[in-house]
Amino acid sequence: MATFRRSIITGPCFTPIVQALPSIVPFVAPEEIERSRGRKFAVRLGANELTYGPSAKAVDAMKAAASAAWKYGDPKSYELRNALADKHGVSPTNIVVGEGVDGLLSYVTHLLIGPGDALVTSHGTYPTLNYFVAGRGGALHTVPYGADDRQDLDALVSKAAEVNAKVLYVVNPDNPSGTWHPASSIEHLIERLPSGCLLVVDEAYHELGVDFDANAHVAVDDLRVLRLRTFSKGYGLAGCRIGYALGALEIISAFDKIRNHFGINRISQAGALAALEDQPYLAEVRERIASSRAALNEIATSHDMAPLPSATNFVTMDCGHDGSFARALLARLHERDVFVRMPGAAPLDRCIRVSCGTEEEVDVFRQALPSALEDTHKQLQKA
Amino acid sequence: MATFRRSIITGPCFTPIVQALPSIVPFVAPEEIERSRGRKFAVRLGANELTYGPSAKAVDAMKAAASAAWKYGDPKSYELRNALADKHGVSPTNIVVGEGVDGLLSYVTHLLIGPGDALVTSHGTYPTLNYFVAGRGGALHTVPYGADDRQDLDALVSKAAEVNAKVLYVVNPDNPSGTWHPASSIEHLIERLPSGCLLVVDEAYHELGVDFDANAHVAVDDLRVLRLRTFSKGYGLAGCRIGYALGALEIISAFDKIRNHFGINRISQAGALAALEDQPYLAEVRERIASSRAALNEIATSHDMAPLPSATNFVTMDCGHDGSFARALLARLHERDVFVRMPGAAPLDRCIRVSCGTEEEVDVFRQALPSALEDTHKQLQKA
Numbered sequence: 142m143a144t145f146r147r148s149i150i151t152g153p154c155f156t157p158i159v160q161a162l163p164s165i166v167p168f169v170a171p172e173e174i175e176r177s178r179g180r181k182f183a184v185r186l187g188a189n190e191l192t193y194g195p196s197a198k199a200v201d202a203m204k205a206a207a208s209a210a211w212k213y214g215d216p217k218s219y220e221l222r223n224a225l226a227d228k229h230g231v232s233p234t235n236i237v238v239g240e241g242v243d244g245l246l247s248y249v250t251h252l253l254i255g256p257g258d259a260l261v262t263s264h265g266t267y268p269t270l271n272y273f274v275a276g277r278g279g280a281l282h283t284v285p286y287g288a289d290d291r292q293d294l295d296a297l298v299s300k301a302a303e304v305n306a307k308v309l310y311v312v313n314p315d316n317p318s319g320t321w322h323p324a325s326s327i328e329h330l331i332e333r334l335p336s337g338c339l340l341v342v343d344e345a346y347h348e349l350g351v352d353f354d355a356n357a358h359v360a361v362d363d364l365r366v367l368r369l370r371t372f373s374k375g376y377g378l379a380g381c382r383i384g385y386a387l388g389a390l391e392i393i394s395a396f397d398k399i400r401n402h403f404g405i406n407r408i409s410q411a412g413a414l415a416a417l418e419d420q421p422y423l424a425e426v427r428e429r430i431a432s433s434r435a436a437l438n439e440i441a442t443s444h445d446m447a448p449l450p451s452a453t454n455f456v457t458m459d460c461g462h463d464g465s466f467a468r469a470l471l472a473r474l475h476e477r478d479v480f481v482r483m484p485g486a487a488p489l490d491r492c493i494r495v496s497c498g499t500e501e502e503v504d505v506f507r508q509a510l511p512s513a514l515e516d517t518h519k520q521l522q523k524a
Numbered sequence: 525m526a527t528f529r530r531s532i533i534t535g536p537c538f539t540p541i542v543q544a545l546p547s548i549v550p551f552v553a554p555e556e557i558e559r560s561r562g563r564k565f566a567v568r569l570g571a572n573e574l575t576y577g578p579s580a581k582a583v584d585a586m587k588a589a590a591s592a593a594w595k596y597g598d599p600k601s602y603e604l605r606n607a608l609a610d611k612h613g614v615s616p617t618n619i620v621v622g623e624g625v626d627g628l629l630s631y632v633t634h635l636l637i638g639p640g641d642a643l644v645t646s647h648g649t650y651p652t653l654n655y656f657v658a659g660r661g662g663a664l665h666t667v668p669y670g671a672d673d674r675q676d677l678d679a680l681v682s683k684a685a686e687v688n689a690k691v692l693y694v695v696n697p698d699n700p701s702g703t704w705h706p707a708s709s710i711e712h713l714i715e716r717l718p719s720g721c722l723l724v725v726d727e728a729y730h731e732l733g734v735d736f737d738a739n740a741h742v743a744v745d746d747l748r749v750l751r752l753r754t755f756s757k758g759y760g761l762a763g764c765r766i767g768y769a770l771g772a773l774e775i776i777s778a779f780d781k782i783r784n785h786f787g788i789n790r791i792s793q794a795g796a797l798a799a800l801e802d803q804p805y806l807a808e809v810r811e812r813i814a815s816s817r818a819a820l821n822e823i824a825t826s827h828d829m830a831p832l833p834s835a836t837n838f839v840t841m842d843c844g845h846d847g848s849f850a851r852a853l854l855a856r857l858h859e860r861d862v863f864v865r866m867p868g869a870a871p872l873d874r875c876i877r878v879s880c881g882t883e884e885e886v887d888v889f890r891q892a893l894p895s896a897l898e899d900t901h902k903q904l905q906k907a
Contacts, residue, residue, distance in 0.1 A: 380790030407763030
């Protein structure tokens, strides 16, 4: 009887969109690689984290908030939003706080992408949005990077017009290339957008960019653009999952229809607020990163690798060969306990991507690279 | 020219489902009430938070994790999932960690509810799922509570069959009533589910319930049921936004197709793990809550209010009048700086809902209630 009952039990009826989704994990975390190989990495320079850590004031604020963690976080992130509004010279109604850029990207797709709706992005740029578009049954259209390893804004806007895109996604500064477009180019892009297409600019690396204040030229109430920021990179709070979107009231208020209102961690709100208030620390971080980028550039050049221009906390190094070479080099570096990553798609997959770090961490990479390169060359000569 | 350009700019094209959503905020937080009235509450007994705070070991773990907040959290929540699997005697593949029950409910709707898909729930139970169902364009069907102020399992399962529901949502123990069904009734309900209907049991208050271990009778690999747990209530980590779903591999693995993989806060993972390991503290919490419930029951009874049976950290008190009376009483309590809440829908809206707290906090409620009741009676006699 029990067997009979069991045999007629069907599983839940997932939606057709979900049924069609592949069972893959979009990113393999360093912890997972460590578990599968049974050994820790010596340095963690693969996820563009701020290894210097967040502001000591942010750490103190989070420690103080920890014992009050029994309270739900303020769903309006009132204090943080007001501080952000002051900083940007906008109204708090132009800002919505979300669970990092990833969380905000999920909300953007919920708001705009229904089954079959088109989104345009660069082939090989930050892929999490693609994952969420698939989760909505949307149609992803990509254009290649330009010959200068920057996102090809002309091709992007043409493709957006061609496919009647609801969203054009640009990462600026870009991950995984590190390259960027100046604010003037973004402004020019906005003027050329097809009607009804929202430009979403992922500015996760904004605080580390050369144009640090320049994007302020984009009018916050422009209905054609939404900008995403995070505390994960320049502010060193990746583990706290907190970021924000900047845009017109009409767009920002729509998030309140679908977001997880009580989703913002209370400790993270406290940490982000304190980090934002410690701008001297951010200035220091920018200097350390500039110097770490210079060191990484020097290491790359001294091994006949070409560092791409970077306005981020990582350097993407052209190994001068194809994707197989870069993948092999990555494996050799992992064997030497150096966690770095590489772009997933051609033509950028000729590169490895190394995050900035302390002098000691960069030294570990510097020491590991020559023999890793040598082994890679040997291996590929044999094959 | 600029004016002309501006005049032809249309806003982004939100999906038809999003366009149809109302612009409301599902819950007004105590902070928001405090801001609008310009004064803090003396006690916070309205959100069923654990005012005793989390385990000191959890606080220590979070403080230690704060300085490592520059690292992304482990997307697999490996250590926490393994500890939970040990505790429940299941495989880690039967567990997915999410951003609290709210985050998990959002994922449940993403997996199962497409436009027009039916979900059945009790009219007036925990409403966040309803919000997410609306966000998917799903069809919400409700049945009234039973005469005993418990969810009416017979009516729920009949309605699920009638509307071909993809999800039947039961909150057990229930919020906002505090009432519960024993594990045997849930087991019986599972046997009567229509084919293809997933029973989602929201067990947010499980750790505080009378059947603390009894639900373990439900086979974790049963394809008909998914259980949701949280660290927000018994473990006192509401501000950390971390919970988990327990279920069959086939259901749990589907979350990996759509969830925000890097969405789980690193500090929260550390706090939840330490809280889970401190079961003696949970036992102490259960005793304190039982004693606080008894005190709240006594206060209610002494004012001719009838406390509903509760297996949670709150007591829902039948004021003996209609919703207008309870709403007026709530306002009078807020004026006296006592933050409590009340069920939103009839017939439970004849009640106010008071969370357990310290003896001092319960005393503040005890002191405020008589004059609040008196003023409410006066006000309604006048009207």
